[in-house]
Amino acid sequence: MRINLLVSMWFLLLMLNPLFSSGVSAFQTEITGKVTTANEQSAPGITVVVKNTNIGTVTDIDGEYTIDVPGENSVLRFSSVGYKTKEIVVGSQTIINVIMEEDLIGLEEVLVTGYGTTKRSDLTGSVSRVNQEEVNAFPTSNVLQALSGRSAGVQIIQNNGAPGGTINVRVRGTNSIQGGNNPLYVIDGFPFSGNPSNLNNADIASIEVLKDASATAIYGSRGANGVVLITTKRGSPGQSRVEFESNYGVQSLRKKLDLMNGSEYAQLQNLQAENDGQNPYFTPGQVQGFGTGFDWQDLIFQSAPIRTTSLNFTGGNDKTTYAIGGSHLGQEGIVQGSDYNRYSLKFNLNHTVNSKMRLEMSNILTRLKTDRRDSGGGTRGSSMIGAAISAAPISRPYNEDGSYTVLPNEYPFIAPDIINPLNFINEQTNTIKANVILSNAAFVYNPIPELTIRISGGIENRDDRTDNYQTRNFFNSPGIASVSTSQFTSLLSENTINYNKTFAERHQLDALIGFTYQDFTTTFLAANGVGFLSDSFGTGNLGAAETPGIPSSGYAKSVLLSYLGRLNYSFDNKLLLTASFRADGSSRYSEGDKWGFFPSGAIAWRVSEEGFLQDNENLSDLKLRASWGKTGNQAISPYATLNRLFPGNTIFGNELYTTLSPSTVFPGNLKWETTEQINFGVDLGLFNNRLFLTADYYIKNTTDLLNTVTLPSSSGFTTTIQNVGEVQNKGLELGVDAAVLNGAFKWNVNGNITFNRNEVIALNNGESILGSNINVLIVSDNVNILQEGRPIGQFWGFVEDGYNEQGQIRFMDLDGDGEITENDKTFIGDPNPDFFYGLNSNMSFRNFDLNIFFQGAYGNDIFNISAIPSTMDYGQGLNMPREVLYDNWTPQNPNAKYPVISRSNTVRISDRFVEDGSYLRLRNIQLGYNFPVQNWGWEFIRQAQLYVSGQNLLTFTKYSWWDPEVNSRGADTQAGIDHYSYPIPKVLTVGVKLGF
Structure with missing residues (x-):
């Protein structure tokens, strides 16, 4: 109903266009001029607009411009990134020349x-x-x-x-x-x-x-x-x-794991047999004969290209401006069988109907295609990466007849779940295709220059299809196929009125009110089949499966209706006030709690504008800021508060009947998660803003946290969702921008660092919450925990206490009861960093540019699940890091890193697998050369740059595995876990940028 009303209003306003146009003044004056910099160089690309209108232009390559203004009282506004904005009253002038002043830190930036x-x-x-x-x-x-x-x-x-x-x-x-x-x-x-x-x-x-x-x-x-x-x-x-x-890059593995070669692997198997009272598997001659063996890492990892190409057209006149672009990104993965392609088209349009009315449009169409054999995680039997680490270096990928080697058949001590990685590379596919459309349009009407009415609407639509197929040549596979599709659509209507007016030259008021409507609809369909006579169908004929699966489908819809308002007030450019309010009504929440109310307020004092500081030569800007406000989180699924029925089957007599029954999850009476935040900040500019510092201190408290709560079985339900918790984040942010040198050799540096402390303040009845279970065959247990007084997602496990007389791991008996039980678990690590940071340096001299960008984190831990089987699962025939062979327990080496090589070892989730995840990374280094095309007399080209760059070329870290930037589970309650994760590559890139 509301959408129909908005559409009707839209067309009504368009029909009234002649009435709006009739009020436009017929007076027009042509203004010309030239814009230069302080050193008398022409300034191309400067935006010139008539203030409070949509009339504008940009300066050409010589810094010259021409613009028509509606009257003598018009104000021309000259602006560009890196320069201070200038405003000039036209008056009786017809030629207006302007000298732009550099704004090194961009205080005038919009x-x-x-x-x-x-x-x-x-x-x-x-x-x-x-x-x-x-x-x-x-x-x-x-x-x-x-x-x-x-x-x-x-x-x-x-x-x-x-x-x-x-x-x-x-x-x-x-x-x-x-x-x-x-x-x-x-x-x-x-x-x-x-x-x-x-x-x-x-x-x-x-x-x-x-x-x-x-x-x-x-x-x-x-x-x-x-x-x-x-x-x-x-x-x-x-x-x-x-x-x-256009650019082309070559990706490669940052480092290989230092695993055992063939001879070392054979030595380890003999050592395990000896320690377990068995005869050695290999003779000394065989051990030496294996030599370096086969490197399975070299089989799955490869150097892979990444390519990007983009073409953009922009331009227009005083009435219509446009931006049209197309691009392609193609990335092959450093793990064989993985790649990603993105094709996108963009079309943005602005059209001025008259001095009071304009139309705006934005459209982005994208096609995504992902092929991935393995993205990490899983067991060694379901992960290509895990299989490659575990495979014996004394085995080969192919038999003499060209068939795949069945690794467990090679030797009797090799675990039956070790799969030849070639199965993953060649005999299974996982393809995801998605079409994404984002389109919105707005009608903007200015009945008077100070008042802006904006009516906008848009749509987001995404269609996904996932095809999985495992051929009959895959180890022990009869042919397995599955297809799933999903469709997501969101419709948006936003309507705002904005009033912006300066009174008595000292009071500036900017007020906004509006209401919005957005809905979200999701559908999905999935089907599968097992057992195919031929692989030629792939996922193209699920009906040909010997055992078709039961298809599934689903539908969900939610709606959000909102009212909003904001008021900005500025007094003499010194005192700045902001107040805002939003009311959101969501269909997801319970009756009586569907509406959430979110106010905020802020105040800032530009101390540097006060008379007692205006003549200070060193202090160019000083602003103190303080703010408070509340925001929310829609943290539940669309129907979590409803008592839903789910289908099933039951047998009465000899007949099968379809049933509908309540869920085992009791529908909660829920309200919004609310985050209240206070912020204190300071902005400081020194030496004509050549040095600019920003600092912010904040405290965020999130209350009414939604979480799953266990119910007594007598209730007939197992769990429910309730508002039961509170979390606090508080921290300090520091940023610096410095124009170190500003002559022929320019050097700008900017950096930032963030300290954040997270703490769980309250949980349901103070009870701790364990993260999901992890299973790596020799260990099945929880890794993360949420507990009051602690950060979210800390690692939870046992603490090792050396080795016993037999070289087996000894664990600390923290409760002193003489046994190792669940009560002996404690906090063994924290995935949350103490701080994270970035440092960027831009240098230029004549036609050369050099950018160096570092990024890192400090104080975070990583729980290396991959290391559990890869360093401790003795007797399964797994390959392992070389140090396991040379630093294991013996009577002569009682303080070894690894226990005795024996099947009898007991392995638990412990501090052994917690590693320091701190790192400093050279995220990017780029050298560019800008060809002096202006000196060549080529009028058709504005810019030509050739550059070479490297990403992730250097990483300084103590973490032993492939990469410290890892989060296998992708969840905050299970953060900092590395489980056969797909490594982040380093890249060498060459590219070209052209402007016409």
């Missing part, structure tokens, strides 16, 4: 905020920006990777290095247990669902991260984890531009 924009100098909240040069600094398969180390308070967790692999983003820590902890992503004003993997880096104009509640509360129930605003490039009036970029 940032995107929720439902609006503001100058950096006018911010009251905590907002950080990553500009388009940083976003597109190096090739990535996900635009979120470009945020790593760029913004204080923002932690990027790359769960694995697989092409198209998932990424978690944490803004100021982890808030929720049951719900998600990723921020809300807003693309060109559209609140996007999930991860923005549909975007191409070259299409991004900027990324703003809203961190404190003053900035995020305008998004209400979805702002608790921060908000990431992604703005794609749009056209500007003036000369049309073409931008082309």
